Amino acid sequence: MNAVCFDIGGTAIKYALVSQSKGIAHQGKITTPYDLTAFQKVIAEVVEEYAATDEITAVGISMPGYINPQTGYAERAGALAYLDHKNIIDVLSEKISFPIYIENDARCAALAERYSGNAQGLNNFIVMTIGTGIGTAFYLNGSLYRGASFKAGEFGHSRIDYQKRPQHTMHDIFSTRILVEEYKKYMKIPAPAVVTGEEVFETAKLDPEVEEMIQKWVQWLCVGTYNLACTFNPEKILIGGGVSANPELLPRIEQQMSQIDERWITDFYTVIEPCKYLNNAGILGAFYFVEQQLEKQTVKGES
Template sequence: MMNTVCFDIGGTYIKYALVSNIGEILQQDKVETPYQKDAFQQEIAAIVNQFALDYEVNAVAISMPGYINPETGYAERAGALVYLDHMNLIELLSEKITLPIYIENDANCAALAERYSGSAQGIDNFIVMTIGTGIGTALFLNGSLFRGASFKAGEYGHSRINYQQQPHATMHDIFSTRVLVKRYKQLLGISSTEHVTGEAVFEAARKNPAVEALLTEWVQWICVGIYNLACTLNPDKLLIGGGVSANPELIPRIQAQMKHVDERWVTDFNVPIEPCRYLNDAGILGAYYFAAQQQTIKPVEEK
């Protein structure tokens, strides 16, 4: 059986897996992300070579942040991995790996995972918005990913939506989960160094009216972002991803607030809002589907 070694590269961890030619994850694990070019190159090669000792491997597929040219492998920006900025990553890794290497932006990979076996199967116009440390967006339009002229389409988190009051604040700075947690800590006088999850904020809101008001305002800002996407791109569906999307309260809260953003949401621009199917495995599977598109393997769509 032919297999693909798939990577989901983040600022803290590199998640990796061996994926079969029918999109089944056979093995997976993670390692800390190196912060030096040579160490990064060696780590990726070591993982691929280890799998190749026991399995037939036919390709390497990579999901990672940044402005990625999927045709050449050139990364104008590489997210938190700034030491990889302005580098051709396929050329870099090919110094240690002889297999074909495929690479795509992480949000785009999440969209591919949803399109082929997730919550957007059979849908040709949809948007994925991920809410986490920042706001990520992938645009799947007219049956394919829309990447833009220089592979920066979907960098929605850099948009400004409160210019009069916060002229320099981006969406990352207004409704990321990071900001929700930061404001929660400030509200309750919790140390900035204490670890607090988004889940903890939702739990506290059930008992504390001040936290409930904070959470409601945060959701309202998410709704403004969704409304702007819907009236600009007119998708069939909008999917919410990121770790917070696993909270069963989030989507109902968004749906309840959307009608208050603008009455035209109800009359003109209403679109189904659903959680992504994939959370931790989205990058891995999306990388696999991207590689499969480039090869003779046809991605298998679940029915």
């Protein structure tokens, strides 16, 4: 089975041909369009290109937002406001003849980890991605948990410092974006300049002020992680996003967790690991979601 899979983000769309036998092949990336017609066009062109040389079974899509995977309807589509309140499957089916399957990007990341990553064999785990914002996906009792209206996992909108910063969500407190913004302000770096989390961590080795900045940022990250562990009692919490590849992050988290509350050790200890997949999590997750849906259809057809 071959599927053309997309990981749609606010600035770029990653895509690949994925097969059961060969895995990911022929990867590419294009700039995310900012109108509906252009969006339809670029997705259809990629699919047509692969279909010209390979036998395609389906199209899988990973994208942000409140996504109903059963119908393809997106109540919200992240930064792609022109897709809000649209049925993405209907929109793309105007240009694509193959079956289309779509799921939220964080949940796709969880599927990738469950099927072939660091959550293999687990029935209860959480993926928390740290980047421009905070994203989470809950895999509970052996399946993805989506909530009553597909909004489960919007953990980044939670408030954890309400008395001092009532309007600040977790996105505004411990996303990588916030760490980088504070670093730029301290270093007097122009706002448009590109700075990575890796640069901040490197500078901290020589600058005590930046080191303190990271420590405070990790403290808030650990507060959010602790709350997840207390609420869901998972077997494991996986940390994703580009910053999770930094070998310094996990030791810092482990050091801080026991300082939040001694019950972390006695009652709520949970294994914390980085995700296996970073850049390819969405594409792989979309493929596994396609596999899931095709298997369900086969079983239903046989019954």
